[in-house]
Amino acid sequence: MTPARLIAALALLTAALAMASLAWDPAGLRAVAARDPDLARAILLELRLPRTALALLIGASLGAGGAAMQGLLRNPLASPDVLGPSTGAALGAILAGYQFGGGPLAIAGGGITGAVAALLLLLALAGPAAGTATLVLAGVAISALAGAAMNLALSLAPSPYALYDLMFWLFGSLADRSLPQLAIAAPWLLLGTAALLACRHRLDSLALGEDVAQSLGVDIPRLRWTIVIATGVTTGAGVAVAGSIGFVGLIVPHLVRPLVGGRPGAALLPSALAGAALLTAADMAVRLPIAGEELKLGVLTALIGAPFFLALVLRGRGQ
Amino acid sequence: MRRDLGPVPAQTTPALLVAGGGFVAGDKGLSAVMLRHAGLAEQATPRGRVSIEGLLLRPPRVLVISRYHPGETSANAAWAEHPALRRLPAGVRRIATDGRRWTCLGPGLAPEIARLRAALAG
Numbered sequence: 001m002t003p004a005r006l007i008a009a010l011a012l013l014t015a016a017l018a019m020a021s022l023a024w025d026p027a028g029l030r031a032v033a034a035r036d037p038d039l040a041r042a043i044l045l046e047l048r049l050p051r052t053a054l055a056l057l058i059g060a061s062l063g064a065g066g067a068a069m070q071g072l073l074r075n076p077l078a079s080p081d082v083l084g085p086s087t088g089a090a091l092g093a094i095l096a097g098y099q100f101g102g103g104p105l106a107i108a109g110g111g112i113t114g115a116v117a118a119l120l121l122l123l124a125l126a127g128p129a130a131g132t133a134t135l136v137l138a139g140v141a142i143s144a145l146a147g148a149a150m151n152l153a154l155s156l157a158p159s160p161y162a163l164y165d166l167m168f169w170l171f172g173s174l175a176d177r178s179l180p181q182l183a184i185a186a187p188w189l190l191l192g193t194a195a196l197l198a199c200r201h202r203l204d205s206l207a208l209g210e211d212v213a214q215s216l217g218v219d220i221p222r223l224r225w226t227i228v229i230a231t232g233v234t235t236g237a238g239v240a241v242a243g244s245i246g247f248v249g250l251i252v253p254h255l256v257r258p259l260v261g262g263r264p265g266a267a268l269l270p271s272a273l274a275g276a277a278l279l280t281a282a283d284m285a286v287r288l289p290i291a292g293e294e295l296k297l298g299v300l301t302a303l304i305g306a307p308f309f310l311a312l313v314l315r316g317r318g319q
Numbered sequence: 320m321r322r323d324l325g326p327v328p329a330q331t332t333p334a335l336l337v338a339g340g341g342f343v344a345g346d347k348g349l350s351a352v353m354l355r356h357a358g359l360a361e362q363a364t365p366r367g368r369v370s371i372e373g374l375l376l377r378p379p380r381v382l383v384i385s386r387y388h389p390g391e392t393s394a395n396a397a398w399a400e401h402p403a404l405r406r407l408p409a410g411v412r413r414i415a416t417d418g419r420r421w422t423c424l425g426p427g428l429a430p431e432i433a434r435l436r437a438a439l440a441g
Contacts, residue, residue: 032376039375039406046403047372098393161339161393168394176341176371178401294366 003266006259010273014056017280021052024287050182051174055280057189058174058242061234063275064196064268066249067256068227071203071264075135076312079249080115080235083139086246087146088118089232089239090169094150098157104240108184112236118142119228171296172243174283181241192234197268199226204265245298247305248275254312324356324429325436332439334359334381338418339395341369349424357435359383371403378411383435387418414438 001009022044023029033040066079080086092114097107126138150169154162202223205213210220238245252275253267260266279297282304286295336344336354343364344350351361362379374382384399407413420431 028376039408042403042406043372043375046406047375157393159393159396161387161395164340165394176398176401178403180402289366294368 001259003260003270006256006270007273010270010277014273014277014280017277017284018052018056021055021280021284022048024048024284046179047176050177050179051283052280053182054174054177054185054238054242055283056276057186057193058238058245059248059276059279060272061189061193061196061238061275062245062248062279063252063256063271063273064193065231065234066251066275067253067264067267067271068196068199068203069231069249070253071206071267072224072227073135074207075131076254076316077136077250077309079247079253080119080231081244081246081249082309083135084118084122084142084146085115085232085235086239086244087143087150088121089115089236090244091146091150091153092117092236093240094153094157094169098159098162099153101158104180104184108188108237108240110236111238111240112188112233114146115236115239116229116232118146119232123224123228167296168243169239170244171298172239172245172301173297174242175286175294177241185237185241188233188237192230192237193272195226195230196234197272199223199230200265200268202265203268204263207264243298245279245301247301247309248279250312251305251308252278254308324353324432327355328358331355331358331360332380333362334383335362335364335369335374335379336383336385336416336421337369337374337399338385338421339387339393340398341371341374342395343367343369344421350421353424353428353432354383354435357432358439359435371398371401375403375406378408380410381412381414381439382407383414383416385416385418385421387422412439 029040029043032043062079062081066081069078069080069083070076072078077083089111093107093111095114096102096110100106102110121142122135122138125141126135151166154166154169157163202213202218205216205218206220206223208216213220253264253271256270256274257264257267260270279301282300283297286297286300334354336350336359338344344354344361345367346361346363354361359381386399387396414435416435417431420428
């Protein structure tokens with residue numbers, strides 16, 4: 001399959017899933033529209049539209065961020081949701097909102113700051129060309145530190161509801177998101193994802209080695225900063241409105257790369273589309289009750305992603 | 320406390336006591352028993368939670384919203400401020416209740432029940 005056909009197929013799949021998400025329970029929606037068209041319109045525009053749009057944008061940014069990080073660090077386990085930026089973003093958002101009493105914009109800003117700080121710490125600890133073991137260890141350390149700080153911040157928050165929110169920050173959810181939340185997160189998600197996609201040719205050059213890339217005119221420090229900042233921005237904005245949603249950024253590039261000849265740059269756009277499709281599908285799956293309970297989105301992505309992660313580790317060990 | 324609680328009225332109105340995040344009291348717990356003294360019958364809700372879409376599609380006659388430390392940030396409190404809740408039908412009666420009283424379900428709840436009963440009658 002040519003890259004163009006792959007992108008077209010993924011775009012069609014994503015569009016179909018988005019329509020299905022908006023039209024969830026079509027019989028019920030038609031019944032509401034028949035008795036109260038204004039209410040049906042409100043449900044579509046004020047509840048389902050932000051939910052679906054955030055699934056698409058956050059999924060796309062996680063997919064592109066994972067592909068970019070794996071290309072930059074030349075490591076198959078690099079991704080924003082596994083190596084600390086997600087937990088860092090949640091910590092930043094919690095501090096901004098619960099401790100300093102900031103509003104939604106401040107929470108988004110805190111999320112972005114936390115994610116970027118976690119990524120910078122990861123690079124400082126592991127180095128830009130770290131081996132898998134070092135990278136994973138550094139990521140686990142950062143996640144553990146940020147996770148402990150998150151617990152502490154929520155425990156000491158003025159609101160007694162704060163600790164109940166831990167489930168949301170750890171497992172993520174797109175349920176009952178609002179248009180104002182979409183308006184806050186969408187610009188950062190779009191800008192950050194666009195910045196990542198703009199790195200595709202330079203990432204392909206970097207795959208040939210740093211010396212070759214430099215001889216082709218790639219400014220490697222600038223590329224590194226662009227990917228770190230853009231991934232931090234998208235991770236922070238996504239976590240600020242939806243909590244931590246894990247493993248999408250890890251799985252999707254691995255599914256896509258074999259279809260684009262293993263080129264990290266060529267994998268960026270298909271990874272973004274596949275991430276959008278995966279998260280939208282997962283968000284529909286969590287609306288199906290299991291034993292009467294609705295799963296959190298991050299639980300479902302972890303159930304899919306954790307075995308995949310283990311398989312990658314075992315495959316790496318075998319090599 | 321018995322005076323404030325009053326007898327359970329012969330006729331009760333279907334209601335939903337909802338806290339932040341869409342958590343509901345449930346129709347079989349102590350909160351439901353207390354609500355009956357205010358003339359409200361808590362609806363059975365699967366999974367102990369309602370989504371905003373669920374509230375809009377199947378609105379209760381009376382919605383009792385538990386407010387706990389208003390003005391302090393939490394995702395659960397933000398749920399109660401969701402713009403879509405404006406779309407509840409005009410016929411749904413909305414009454415705010417002090418969430419602190421419902422946390423411990425002790426004697427402090429009785430005056431709140433009396434207040435709810437008066438608000439419903441008014």
